[in-house]
Amino acid sequence: MTVNKRIIAGILLLILIVGGSYFFEQITKAQGSRNGRLVPVIQHDETTAYLDAGVIRQLGRQEQEMNKDAGETGDNGDNEVSLGFVLGSAGVAGYQYIEVSGAGDSEDIKLGPRDIGGIVLSSNSNSTFAMADKAGGNRVIIKEVAKIYVAD
């Protein structure tokens, strides 16, 4: 094979690599959203943040440290973080309501700014996270969160 033919093959390979990378990203994101492992926070029809169980754990630790610094006790568990803190971290403010969808056939839940006070997100063992109502006796509202939509 001459060098010119190898160059043409190389350029085709590069095109394939870039196209394949975009394809891989789309497929993985779609799969992750479907099984609740990658949860997009959508505002103005654009994804403003992605959440996963690791992020929830990390935010939970941050919230606990902030509460400790502020001298508040905070009643969240080790793998829990309040929904308000998560939304604030994602840069979401001044919304009318948020709509949280679950993986599979679970119903969508609408929550206004006043409703999210006792709501927490807690990581599951299978890299997903659940939404629970702390004020209502730690009742799990959505077992595996799949999408958070913010409406202005």
Added chain:
Amino acid sequence: MLDMEKEKMSADLKTPADSFIFNIGLADAIRLTMFGTLISVSRFVFQLPIGMPGHTSVYWMGLLMLGKGLIPKFGAGTIMGIVSGVLAIVFGLGKEGPLLAFKCIVPGVLLDILAILFLNKLESIWVGVIIGALLSWSKLLTSIALGVILDIPVVFLAVGFGYAALLHVIFGATGGVLAAVLIKRLKPRLASSWQT
């Protein structure tokens, strides 16, 4: 018998390290070490706060290819990769810890293989584009693999992967072009003085 041994010994003394490592002489190994050091130092010094993934590939892949182009021996890329990897750990570049060395070694090893596939014509602009882009992309792929090893979910690693791949390819290709131009200019001048 004694004469033969003496002759052999004197020949050894004339060329004490013709095959220091990977059939590469000591002089070339030292030059490659210099290139490896330059790669790490350039990454350290020229890291720009422009928020574009892969922009270091311009000088990283450029220097890697320049070293291989000027010392076209099998193993040259690997030596530069190992040296830059060890130095990257020493300098504390990146967030991967000791695993960071793989990000430097993989493009080096790949360069040795690709140079053979492209008949060592690293002075060609198009070969520079292709090899530079592939090396840069291999670096990105190694980062993803390290992320998987470090237990980061694949879905999170995949976010922005297409954009990052495109930028890595562009910056790597740019580095490859620069290297090809420099190899074309420097190789004839260094050919006589850099012979081991």
